[in-house]
Amino acid sequence: MKRYDAIVIGAGHNGLTAAAYLARAGLDVVVLERREAIGGAAISEERHPGFLYSSCSYVCSLLRAEIMRDLDLSKHGLRIIPYENSTVIARNGESLGFFHDPAKTRQSIARHSRRDADAYAEFNRDLYRQCRMIRPLLLETPPDPTSFRLRDIKGLRKLQKAFAQLGEDGLAQAMQFWTMSCGDFLDRYFESELLKGSLAGNSIIGTALGPYSPGSAYVLLHHVMGDLDGHVGAWGFAVGGMGAVSDALAGAAREHGAEIRTGAEVEQLIVRGGRVEGVALAGGEEIHAARVVSNLDVKRTYNRLVAPSDLPGDFLEAVNNFKIRGSSGKLNIALDRLPEFPALASEPLLQRGGILISESMEYLERGYDDWKNGLWSREPFLDITIPTHYDPTMAPPGKHYMSVFVQYVPPTLADGPWTPEKRDAFGKTVLDTIELYSPGFRDIVLDCWVRTPADIENEVGLTEGNIFQGELTLDQLLFNRPVPGYAQYRGPLAGLYMCGSSTHPGGGVMGAPGANAAREILHDAKIRRAA
Amino acid sequence: MTGAVTKGGRYDVAVVGGGHNGLVAAALAARAGRSVVVLEAGPRLGGMATLGPRNGGFDSAGAAHLIDGLSPALVQSLELQRHGLQFAVSTLDDVALLPGGELLVVSGRDPEATRRSIGRFSPRDAERFPEFEARLGRLSAALAPFLDRVPPTLRFEEWSERLEYLRLGWAMRRLGRRDMRDLLRIIGMNSFDLAEEVFETDALKGLIGFDSLLGNRFGPRSPNTVYTLLQRKAGTIAGRRGATALPKGGPAALIEALAASARAAGAEIRTEARVAEILVDNGRVNGLLLADGSEIDCRTVLSSAHPRTTLLELVGAGQLDADLVRGLRHARGEGGTAKVWLRLGALPDFGLSASDLGRSRLVFAPDLGFLERGHDAAKYGELPDRLAMEIALPGLADEHQLGSESKPVVSVTLANVPYRLRNRDDAQLKQALVQRTTAALADLAPGSGETIEAVEALTPKEVEAATGAPGGHWHHLETGLDQTYLLRPAPGLAQYRTPIQGLWLCGAGSHPGGGVTGRPGANAARAALAAAKTGR
Amino acid sequence: MTDSHSLPLAPGAVLEPTPFHGRTAALNLVNAWERWQGHTTVTTFLSPEDEYFATRTAASLYDVSPMLKYRIAGPGAEAMLDRMFTRDVTKLKPGRCLYGPWCDGKGRVIEEGTLFRESAESFRLNAAEPQLHWLDACAYGFEATLEEVTEEIAGLALQGPLSKQVLGDLGLAEAAALPFFGLGRFGFEGGEIEVSRTGFTGDLGYELWIAPDRAERLWDRLMAVADPRYLRPMGSRALDVLRIEAGHILVNVEYVGANHALRDSQTRTPDGLGLGWAVDLRKPGYFNGRRAIEAERAAGGPKRRLVGLDVEGRKPAHGAWLYAGRREVGQVTSACWSPVLKRNIALATVEAAYAEPGRVLNAEIYYVKEVTQGRVDARATVVEPRFYQPAHRRG
Incomplete structure (x- = not known):
């Protein structure tokens, strides 16, 4: 019977990244995907004739350029087009635009507050300083601060240096930044509620924190530390939808010899003598390998695939204490034509980028309060994009695809689990909200596919439908992610690795967890690929 | 300004503010042989600790009805016991009040009683509780020594600073791998998650949540609240870590002991001596100008006033760098805690005997959701319908504290109070606080509503007006992670030293923050004395 | 009304024209433009060398309208600016200007620029980078109001050895007689013009400040009196050399x-930029960065x-x-x-x-x-x- 060098469970973008790196280093790799399609949450699906939806993840920024280059993803069809602006629109017809051109952004902010326009440059500088510190750490394995191993001490030294280079002021700022709330951080610079609301949007996407929860400032950073074509903080569309990212990664993996099997649901791991030797599929088939890499989140990996008796009790407890909270929903909408946003009448091009509904800090905070009480936000934060402005292949000529990301949506509701009726009601809340900003919007909707956290969990297999496979709070970052002492892509079982977004540096179609995990596996296997 | 400048005396050290931190600083400086004067603006000493109701005959009531975290080293070195400090109760029981009259008792004196009480709700939690206490005890003990030390700066190039970081690192390492990992994980967490990870009993979780946010404007879901809980646990009172005690004679007696200790060492204490200005000449302190026009001649000033009052009002923004001023202005410190005192005609029936009632700290915070919803209301400037509160009847264990008519005084500390009610004035807030508290009392101690003879309340704005601390915050500034240790009160000011040579911050706005601990005063005084010795 | 499936390709203007744009555009023979603080400005009209030599030999006109301008006013304005600038602003009399740096608390230069004292309680600050956020920080504790007036004032630099005569020809003899770093308001064409004896070329020169709606009139008048002389409109390329x-x-x-x-x-720090001369440690008041600058000097300089x-x-x-x-x-x-x-x-x-x-x-x-x-x-x-x-x- 064939024995592989490595089995990757789950063909999400991180699993595919890990597989591609491992195959490229010469390992014999098989990727096992439960669903019929690969991609996990980075997937494009035709759910309405002629329309291609980026079903879950919808924009791209964090995907590391190193991975694009190492795996030659452009050769496998990946093209990412940065969108050049974004905007927040208000019910009173006002808007505020963030443009590729700083002067234009300044003008736009100055219409709301001249002080804020001046402060924005300093805000950007301060944020970018933090980005500069964190970015080099993304493709590093987090060091264990309790360890005396040379690797860890070197890693800690590197971490310390990254901080120390900030200088005295920058360091104080960094310490505050990592611990304070996004709201307090923004209040230091700005007075315009619309400006603060739009910037705070980045601090709550995918996160079960309010903008005034301490720690939310870091999440803001997580959303602006990506870069495209040299522009830090820029976001872009993948041509063909986010599935194109997964397809390109799969192409790279296959090119290097990896095998990808869909419809292959892993039921459990085969553990012998504390060592993982392979997997058993739902149909009973067993596949053996020297090591297994799980793209699943840490809870699914250890709670579902391994018998508790094979794991140390305190480790299992720590896994259960890892916070993975569903807080986001998604609407994919097929449109008969472009919607009209009166607030953008004077700057119609702003429609080409992200359109935020985020009236003020209180608007977001109250949305969070609803979530805490087991309700979807009555007035939700929306991140709207219309990728067909850039990529006409995603809809029939003249028609458009709109993606609407919704925050906050609870994984289960105060009055019980999600039902189709509740899902419809949730969808109606969102459409009604859009209608407030785009009168007549409903009339151009051809199809609307509503996805609750429960739907995302059931279809994609993300626990609670959390898009990051775990909250990005201070207690779950770096050496704490996912479990203190197990932050280096390995768990307590020999031969079992983690490569999903539950691991450092977290979610957001970065590919970094997959690449980092592959590097650790190759380190253990003592394989060093010639550059 | 013209007119005769009257001489107010010449001293080595002047202390601004006669709160407990000011008195501690004064006593330490006097014991080190310095001539010291304490200048208190108001008619009484004690600052926020002894701030009481002005009407209603609540003689010795003070805002700080219970004391936790008073530094034992200070009690010893200032000989506070010789100067009259006694504890009526050294370890109070925590009693969680529940709607419907049920009680959950956590007794620091009697672990078995605690186990039984929790066991009635959940045997599992009863088993887990001792380990949880021990765990927090170990982690907070690692932090505790740093409460008595000057925080380091972020100038890594200096060896003294590196040494302090090594000390901190070593304290963590000494915890052992398991506890160190635990500490590094939970220190940034919220008390909601921590309590949920361990326990299933709502009342117990509510109690933990309440202790994690009292004094601050947090909900249990606010990250940082585990840190504030640990800091509370790190305090030691009457030899017991994390305990709460009741001084005989109330907070006023503690203040008297501090004042007596300071006086005995030669310090002069003046009340109704308002400092109008800290005189600065060429970047260094050159005396104090009092509101009555007199001048104090001194080169070292320790100010226990709010950092903003000290630097922006008494010194003036113009003497400071604008970025430092900006940092100070951004420090969060709007109060979220209020007080209500009630005098009752009869002992309230909380389901506890008079003697138990006298040595208990009653907490109404039935579950974490309750606390979080209260926080949600307060953050929008609304007053929650039902308030989380801490209730004490200090007079029962301490005859000195009985009301003037020997009737029980119920001292209530309210959490989740907005600093400002949206679209309402402070009088309306005050009225609402009284109404909410009496209603809660009638509910929690049936029959007590009819016996209320007098009620007084104290809002954050009143604390602000009475003490001059902008925001009227108990700790002067919030004690979240972003405003703690070397970031407290603001970057660049965490070593008690200010840019004005000879001027030191010694109040609750400095590390380690509020509560009647005396630590900011002691740390600042020691730093100032050491600096004077080395000439800087 | 947008089309059903596409958006118009011409968005709203990214760059604003300056108040002189109507005139400079007509003379910009090589269409050489560049951006300056959100405005379209001229790189060169035809020949940078010609524009340069006009300045060194006769006179030139350079549009400085995009310069950021802030008005600081009120009874505490002087004290506020004295705390902000490293120079002694209390010695600056109405009708005078000063050039100098301002620093943060670490003594690092935030920017340097020209401060115009228009009256006892009103100043104007010209800067290259947005300063409102910092001015706001500096104003705390002082009785001073802040206002950005960039768009309210058009600016034109008249520089070169003949600039004094040109101003005289314009009927502004009084302005021409301003002392070095002097400032004054004068009647012009039935309105007012503010003139300062300042500039960036190192030559004899003035800067003229006028309401935007009268800017083109000023330009036309200048070009008219300049006709027999070697006066040229100038772009940024020549200015950089100057x-x-x-x-x-x-x-x-x-x-x-x-x-x-x-x-x-x-x-x-100011010393590191050769601006040590502009740091006045003798002035009685504290100023931002003073302690840091003193410490740097005590430690041997930058x-x-x-x-x-x-x-x-x-x-x-x-x-x-x-x-x-x-x-x-x-x-x-x-x-x-x-x-x-x-x-x-x-x-x-x-x-x-x-x-x-x-x-x-x-x-x-x-x-x-x-x-x-x-x-x-x-x-x-x-x-x-x-x-x-x-x-x-x-x-």
Whole structure:
């Protein structure tokens, strides 16, 4: 019977990244995907004739350029087009635009507050300083601060240096930044509620924190530390939808010899003598390998695939204490034509980028309060994009695809689990909200596919439908992610690795967890690929 | 300004503010042989600790009805016991009040009683509780020594600073791998998650949540609240870590002991001596100008006033760098805690005997959701319908504290109070606080509503007006992670030293923050004395 | 109304025209434009050399409208600005201007610029980078109001040896008689014009400030009286040469402002920029950065200093690395061939130990050699960074 060098469970973008790196280093790799399609949450699906939806993840920024280059993803069809602006629109017809051109952004902010326009440059500088510190750490394995191993001490030294280079002021700022709330951080610079609301949007996407929860400032950073074509903080569309990212990664993996099997649901791991030797599929088939890499989140990996008796009790407890909270929903909408946003009448091009509904800090905070009480936000934060402005292949000529990301949506509701009726009601809340900003919007909707956290969990297999496979709070970052002492892509079982977004540096179609995990596996296997 | 400048005396050290931190600083400086004067603006000493109701005959009531975290080293070195400090109760029981009259008792004196009480709700939690206490005890003990030390700066190039970081690192390492990992994980967490990870009993979780946010404007879901809980646990009172005690004679007696200790060492204490200005000449302190026009001649000033009052009002923004001023202005410190005192005609029936009632700290915070919803209301400037509160009847264990008519005084500390009610004035807030508290009392101690003879309340704005601390915050500034240790009160000011040579911050706005601990005063005084010795 | 499936390709204007745009556009024969603080401004009208020599020989007009302008007013304005500037603002009389830096608490220069005292309680500050956020921080505790007035005031620099005569011809003899760094308001064409004896060229010159709706009228009048003379509208390319010759530093070229610098190493203290003369430690009041500047001086001064370089050869030393022997000791920040001096000059930042005048360094200069890059090593002598200071400048 064939024995592989490595089995990757789950063909999400991180699993595919890990597989591609491992195959490229010469390992014999098989990727096992439960669903019929690969991609996990980075997937494009035709759910309405002629329309291609980026079903879950919808924009791209964090995907590391190193991975694009190492795996030659452009050769496998990946093209990412940065969108050049974004905007927040208000019910009173006002808007505020963030443009590729700083002067234009300044003008736009100055219409709301001249002080804020001046402060924005300093805000950007301060944020970018933090980005500069964190970015080099993304493709590093987090060091264990309790360890005396040379690797860890070197890693800690590197971490310390990254901080120390900030200088005295920058360091104080960094310490505050990592611990304070996004709201307090923004209040230091700005007075315009619309400006603060739009910037705070980045601090709550995918996160079960309010903008005034301490720690939310870091999440803001997580959303602006990506870069495209040299522009830090820029976001872009993948041509063909986010599935194109997964397809390109799969192409790279296959090119290097990896095998990808869909419809292959892993039921459990085969553990012998504390060592993982392979997997058993739902149909009973067993596949053996020297090591297994799980793209699943840490809870699914250890709670579902391994018998508790094979794991140390305190480790299992720590896994259960890892916070993975569903807080986001998604609407994919097929449109008969472009919607009209009166607030953008004077700057119609702003429609080409992200359109935020985020009236003020209180608007977001109250949305969070609803979530805490087991309700979807009555007035939700929306991140709207219309990728067909850039990529006409995603809809029939003249028609458009709109993606609407919704925050906050609870994984289960105060009055019980999600039902189709509740899902419809949730969808109606969102459409009604859009209608407030785009009168007549409903009339151009051809199809609307509503996805609750429960739907995302059931279809994609993300626990609670959390898009990051775990909250990005201070207690779950770096050496704490996912479990203190197990932050280096390995768990307590020999031969079992983690490569999903539950691991450092977290979610957001970065590919970094997959690449980092592959590097650790190759380190253990003592394989060093010639550059 | 013209007119005769009257001489107010010449001293080595002047202390601004006669709160407990000011008195501690004064006593330490006097014991080190310095001539010291304490200048208190108001008619009484004690600052926020002894701030009481002005009407209603609540003689010795003070805002700080219970004391936790008073530094034992200070009690010893200032000989506070010789100067009259006694504890009526050294370890109070925590009693969680529940709607419907049920009680959950956590007794620091009697672990078995605690186990039984929790066991009635959940045997599992009863088993887990001792380990949880021990765990927090170990982690907070690692932090505790740093409460008595000057925080380091972020100038890594200096060896003294590196040494302090090594000390901190070593304290963590000494915890052992398991506890160190635990500490590094939970220190940034919220008390909601921590309590949920361990326990299933709502009342117990509510109690933990309440202790994690009292004094601050947090909900249990606010990250940082585990840190504030640990800091509370790190305090030691009457030899017991994390305990709460009741001084005989109330907070006023503690203040008297501090004042007596300071006086005995030669310090002069003046009340109704308002400092109008800290005189600065060429970047260094050159005396104090009092509101009555007199001048104090001194080169070292320790100010226990709010950092903003000290630097922006008494010194003036113009003497400071604008970025430092900006940092100070951004420090969060709007109060979220209020007080209500009630005098009752009869002992309230909380389901506890008079003697138990006298040595208990009653907490109404039935579950974490309750606390979080209260926080949600307060953050929008609304007053929650039902308030989380801490209730004490200090007079029962301490005859000195009985009301003037020997009737029980119920001292209530309210959490989740907005600093400002949206679209309402402070009088309306005050009225609402009284109404909410009496209603809660009638509910929690049936029959007590009819016996209320007098009620007084104290809002954050009143604390602000009475003490001059902008925001009227108990700790002067919030004690979240972003405003703690070397970031407290603001970057660049965490070593008690200010840019004005000879001027030191010694109040609750400095590390380690509020509560009647005396630590900011002691740390600042020691730093100032050491600096004077080395000439800087 | 947008089309059903596409958006218009022409978005709203990114750059604003300046109040002189109608006139400068007509004269910009080579369509050479560049952006300046969100505005369209002229790089060169036709020939940078011609524009340069007009300034050094006769006079030129340069549109400075995009300069950011802030009005600071109120009974506490003087005290606020005195705390902000390193110079003594209390000594600045109404009707006078001063040039100087302002620093953060670490003594790092945020920017330098010109402060105009229009009256006892009203000042105008001209800056290159947005300052409202910082002004706001500085105003706390002072009775002063802040207002950005960039769009309310059009600015035109009239510079060159003949500028005084030109102003006289315009009927502004009084303005022409302003002392160096003087400021005044004068009647002009039935309205008002503000004139300051300031500029960025190092030559005799004035800056004219006028309401935007009267800007073109001012331009037309100037061009009319200039007709028989060698007066030229000028673009930024010529100005850059003029300012290097005069030794004027430029934010984001010689240094990065403390509030916008990503890296500490890109900031400078006043001493490091050769602005030590503008730090008044004798003034009684505290000013931002005073303690830090005093500490830096006590510790022996800045690690790096701005110097002028006299570079051998003809290749402008743009961005050249500077070596003392094999040790890399600094880098050129601005460089040009000086047409009036017929010399190759540069501004550079070098380690303090190599900054004394007379020190000879080696400049590693890269230049475009048709389609490839060429490299020369040239001797570069450290000199005072005031290459051209004509006597008539203050006359």
